Amino acid sequence: MSYSNESIAGLVRPDSVHKSVYTDPEIFQLEMDRIYGHAWIYAGHESQVPKVGDYHTTRIGDQDVIMVRGVDNKVHVLYNRCPHKGAMLVARGDGNAGKFFRCPYHAWTFKLDGSHLAAPIRRGFEGTRFDPASPEFSMRALARVENYRGFVFASQAAEGPSLSDFLGGVRSSIDNLCDRSPEGEVEVAGGVFKVMQPSNWKVFYENLHDTMHANVTHESSYTSAREQAEAYGSMPLELHIMDGNGEPYDFWEKLSLMAFDYGHGYMEGIFNPGAIETDPVTRSHFESLEAAYGRERALAILGENRHNTIIYGSGSPHTVFQQFRVIRPISVDRTMVEIQTFRLKGAPEAIFKRGLMYANLINSPSSNVMPDDIELYGRCQQGNQTRGGDWVSQHRYAGTDKPIEGGMTSINGTSELPMRNQFQAWKQYMLGEI
Structure with a gap:
């Protein structure tokens, strides 16, 4: 079917959404245009392209793009396409282009900002419309690229909110991640996990703040963690971070959930990796921050404990364990998740x-926790393709959310406010309202 704005609006209710938002390939293609074609999307971190000519390939929605460090030392984001025959300029992955990009098909070359440099045997173009100064014969750059504390975002739309305004209330999560470094900077290090999930991209965003699922979905892992802790006679951090999913409902009900414009949000931390007074790793980290910022500021930085932050359309930074789960939609029922881990510059190596x-x-393909989630994401995808019902419930504490600057907060940590907020943004994007 072809979706009118009226039919799209009818897919989202205040307390539920129609299952077709997860299963209809036509809706998925509209999302690639109306959400990923307009929003600021995380392209990568500047540390992934440290030297001139370094490039990192990634995707913005359904578009293959290249993030590259130019001779001006700025980070550019270009569509991965040669304007001659349309070939991808570089294969997927990372590398260094040298001083220019060279197409492997016919050797057209382009400066690192994408502008046309040369084409072989120029006399063959005489008397034609070919003009090397015309944008038509250069690699096309994305409309807007901005860098926030090393995190590079790009938008395919020429107009829209600034990156700072777009991030709004979740800027503070990026700030806290960077401030945990005594130098105020982080870098991607240690490799990147990639996990293909058999489900729609929106399912993962909902689950990130779904506090009702933890002690059900992850029962096997936290039960095993507790059994091992009993055998050891203690609960080391490696087991503690799995045990945290097994907290009773009254624990989750007390957590704070924050939801902001554009579908973003964050939730309060569910555990602390260690107290300054008793954990030597945390203590050494605190001392490095104290030397850089002073005691009061160091305490404030480590005292900000958040679990998952959601940057809608991009993924989920985790400040306490310095990582970013980057969420890339592949098709209506396939989603690629890349887990980037960051080194805090100047912090003790034990923190990294x-x-x-x-x-x-927790997040690797071989972890004891992520497979639980992936199994359930797949079941949601499969179940929503049956005739067993048409609507997906988001009723928990609906109508009780409290307004805050730039968004809402929940009255209960098991509220489905984050899901409702995400679909409010989804609806606005799909209707062209933001």
């Missing part, structure tokens, strides 16, 4: 190793 440990135990 702790971040790697968390990524391995």
Whole structure:
């Protein structure tokens, strides 16, 4: 079917959404244009392209793009396409282009900002419309590119809110992640996990702040963690971070959920990696921050404990364990998740190793936790393709959300406010209202 604005609006109710938003390929293609074609989307971190000519390939929605460090030392984001025959300029992955891009098909070359440099045997173009100064014969850059504290975002739309305004209330999560470095900077390090999930991209965003699922979906992992802790006679951090999912409902009900414009939000942390007074790793981290910022500021930085932050359309930074789960839609029922781990520049090496440990135990393809989620995401995708019903419930604490500057907050940590907020933004994007 062809969707009118009226029919799109009818897919989202105040307390539920129609299952077709997860299963209809036509809706998926509209999302690629109306959401990913307009919003600011995380392209990568500047540390992934440290030297002139370094490039990192990624996707903005359904578009293959290249993030590259130019001779001006700025980071550019270009569509991965040669304007001659349309070939991808570079294969997917990372590398260094040298001083220019060279198409492997016919050797057209382009400066690192995408502008046309040369084409072989120029006399063959005499008397034609070919003009190397015309944008038609250059690699096309995305309409807007901005860098916030090293995090590079790009938008395919020439107009719209600034990146700072777009991020709004979740800027503070990026700030806290960077401020945990005594130098105020982070860098991608330790490799990147990639996990293909058999589900629609929106399912993962909803689950990130779904506090009702943890002690049900992850029962096997937290039960095993508790059994091992009993055998050890203690609960080391490696087990503690799995045990946290098994907290009773009254624990989750007390958590704060924040929801902001454009579908963003964050939730309060569910555990602390260690107290300054008793944990030597945290203590050494605190001392490095205290030397850089002073005691009061260092305490404030480590005292800001958030679990998952949602930057809608891009993914989820986790400040305490310095990582970013980047969410890339592939098709209506396939989603690629890339887990980037960051080193806090100037912080003790033990902090970086702790971040790697968390990524391995919680988010890697071989973890004891992520497979639980992926199994359920797939079941949601499959179940929503049956004739067993048409609507997906978002009723928990509907109508009780409290307004805050730039968004809403929940009265209960098990509220489905984050899901409702995401679909309010989804609806606005799909109707062309933002």
